[in-house]
Each structure stands twice: as C-alpha cells, then as structure tokens.
Amino acid sequence: MKNVQKDFIIVGQGIAGSVLALELIKRGKNIVVIDKPELSTSSRVAAGIWNPVVFKRLTKSWMIDELSPCLNEFYSSAEKTLGVKFLEERKIAKLFTDVHEINFWKKKVTEDMSEYLSEEILEMHAPLQSKYSIVKQAGNLDTVAFLNATTQYLKTKESYLQEVFNHDELKINVTGVSYKNLNANEIIFCEGHLVKNNPHFNYIPFKPAKGDVLTISCKQIDIDFILNKGMFIMPLGNHLFKCGATYNWQDLTDVPNQAGKEELIVKLKKIIPYEFEVIKHEAGVRPSVIDRRPVIGAHPYNAQIKIFNGLGTKAVMLAPFFTKQLCDYLIYGESLNAEVDVKRFVEQMK
Numbered sequence: 001m002k003n004v005q006k007d008f009i010i011v012g013q014g015i016a017g018s019v020l021a022l023e024l025i026k027r028g029k030n031i032v033v034i035d036k037p038e039l040s041t042s043s044r045v046a047a048g049i050w051n052p053v054v055f056k057r058l059t060k061s062w063m064i065d066e067l068s069p070c071l072n073e074f075y076s077s078a079e080k081t082l083g084v085k086f087l088e089e090r091k092i093a094k095l096f097t098d099v100h101e102i103n104f105w106k107k108k109v110t111e112d113m114s115e116y117l118s119e120e121i122l123e124m125h126a127p128l129q130s131k132y133s134i135v136k137q138a139g140n141l142d143t144v145a146f147l148n149a150t151t152q153y154l155k156t157k158e159s160y161l162q163e164v165f166n167h168d169e170l171k172i173n174v175t176g177v178s179y180k181n182l183n184a185n186e187i188i189f190c191e192g193h194l195v196k197n198n199p200h201f202n203y204i205p206f207k208p209a210k211g212d213v214l215t216i217s218c219k220q221i222d223i224d225f226i227l228n229k230g231m232f233i234m235p236l237g238n239h240l241f242k243c244g245a246t247y248n249w250q251d252l253t254d255v256p257n258q259a260g261k262e263e264l265i266v267k268l269k270k271i272i273p274y275e276f277e278v279i280k281h282e283a284g285v286r287p288s289v290i291d292r293r294p295v296i297g298a299h300p301y302n303a304q305i306k307i308f309n310g311l312g313t314k315a316v317m318l319a320p321f322f323t324k325q326l327c328d329y330l331i332y333g334e335s336l337n338a339e340v341d342v343k344r345f346v347e348q349m350k
C-alpha cells in the first residue's frame, strides 16, 4: 500500500473530532479522520442543547460570554460549507415548581442575568398549566445531521477512514507519527469516553457519566420551545419529543438502561398530564473530567500526540471555542487556557 502524508490524523468523529476536522480543513491543513461510529454513541444521542444558564444557581455557564459568539459563527459557517441546516436558536421555557423559584429568578434578573433570563413571568395554559419564564440565547444542534454531513464532506475530500483505530499500530518518531500507511506530523485523539482504551492518555482522571434519553410521541402537546423542569423536553416536530437525561456513574456502557428509562417515565408523568408513547430509548456516555473542564493539548513526553476531549455535558457550546484555541496552538504555538490544558494532570502520570 502506498504511503500517504498528512498534517494531522484525528481519531474519533464525534462532536469534538468533527468540529476540529472542519476547522483544520478551513485553515488549509491536510487531515484524515479515523472513526468507527458504532463504538460510542454520545454525540449521536445528545439532545444538542446549548443553554447559557446553570439552572441550579441561575448563574452563567462557564465562559459563556466567550463561547456563545464562537458557537454561532462556527456552526453557521459549517452549515454553509456542508450545505445542511443543523443549528436552531430556540427559547428554553423554565417551568417553576414554587414561588421561591420565581422569586429567585426575579432576583437574578435584577442582578447580572438579564442578558440570558427574561424578566417576564408567564402562565402556561393547559395541558402543562404552570408559571414559567424564558432563557434567551439558547438553542440546539441537530447532532446527527451535523455528524452525517461532516462524514460526507470528509469522504469527498478523501479524508475519512471508517475503521477501529488500533493503538498498538501507532509508531511515534522524532518527525511525527505513522499508522499503517499513514504518516503525519501529529495525531489528535478525540475518542470521547473511549479514551480509557488509549494507553497515552488513560491516566487522566475522567469521571464519565452515562445518560439515557427517550423519544416520545404525545399528540396533545404542541410547542416549539424546549421545556425544562428537572429534565428537558425538546420538540422534534410531528408531536415527537426528545426527553432526558439521566446521570449514571456505575453502568458505563452505551447500552440503554431499563432503570434509566423508568426514571424518565416517572418524571415525565409528573410534567405531562396526557398519555404518551415511548418511541425510542437511547443512551451514551458523557466524557466528563473530574474538574469538569475540557482536556486539550500535548502528551507530556510525546508532543506529536495530542488530545481534545472532556467536553462533558456541554460539547455543543465548548467545541467551537476550544477548537479555535487548539488550532492556534497547533499552528502558531499560541498557549492554551491553563484550565483546559492537559498539563494540569501531569502529576497523575506517576
């Protein structure tokens, strides 16, 4: 087989690998992505919601003022490149459980959250019958449409290999790396929670969390915004709704969990006073890190090996901003935000 020279090999084409691949191509780099989508389902089952607000404390999500403009710019530009629409700005309706929640919301609006929280307290009529307010500057990415369109684009550029990456076959040398017939200056691992199988980065203290999601059908509900009341209910059109998600730190397989399904049904019945039918049950494992920050950068002893991971529960928001930062680091040697740099875990290698 003829040897092929690339600038970068990317392993994994979830949200992290996809955003990175598109940005590197945009910057004129010659890349190849190796991915076996069946191995991990996180990016494909995600609701793809971006929410600028942490509901528990009604504070801004980490770095949201920087992430938000980058998110809109990146996905809008990707829509043009790929010729597919996958980004939708949407309101999130926060349903209140009691008067304390309403008062806390009003207090936060007058403090520093008016950019993201609406001051209006509204009344939702039957069937959901609840007081609510709106989170502004939110929305969702159709992750499956985004990933599929990216795969097609990579194929047209002869930059895609659908196969399992075998770490034993990676060779590291002074000028770069080689894998089978591929030579590259650097390799970037975007393997999501399957980083646990990566001998170069399995020292990082990940704390993966499995999530189950349901797709339900409910003819009586007709809304175009995302509902939130301890869980999200996101309209998909045609009276279908994606609902979730659970958090499970024990069962870390991508196989849907029956207890997770039951937990969601119980919660849904408290919110929706009508019969609904479960159409689909899916699960995935979020690649969260113990300090809840992304993990980006070079292996401490082999600079040709890089990682882009740890997007946790917020991949849609984090990926565009930190991809730009990673590309500036790879191409111009600019520094990474210390909070996300993989260097912070060097002690754990010992």
Ligand SMILES: Cc1cc2nc3c(=O)[nH]c(=O)nc-3n(C[C@H](O)[C@H](O)[C@H](O)COP(=O)(O)OP(=O)(O)OC[C@H]3O[C@@H](n4cnc5c(N)ncnc54)[C@H](O)[C@@H]3O)c2cc1C
Pocket: 011, 012, 013, 014, 015, 016, 017, 034, 035, 036, 037, 038, 039, 040, 041, 042, 043, 044, 045, 046, 047, 048, 049, 050, 163, 164, 165, 166, 190, 191, 192, 193, 194, 195, 210, 211, 212, 213, 244, 245, 246, 283, 284, 285, 286, 287, 308, 309, 310, 311, 312, 313, 314, 315, 316, 317
């Ligand atoms: C139920 C649920 C709901 C979620 N909802 C949201 C949400 O609303 N908004 C949000 O922003 N985030 C959400 N998330 C989180 C989000 O899904 C993750 O942060 C994101 O998917 C991580 O993307 P990733 O690219 O790092 O990893 P992954 O999506 O896991 O992608 C890794 C890719 O690498 C491939 N791979 C791994 N190892 C190999 C190998 N050896 N060879 C070949 N290929 C390999 C895998 O098959 C996969 O395709 C949710 C997650 C779950 C589970």
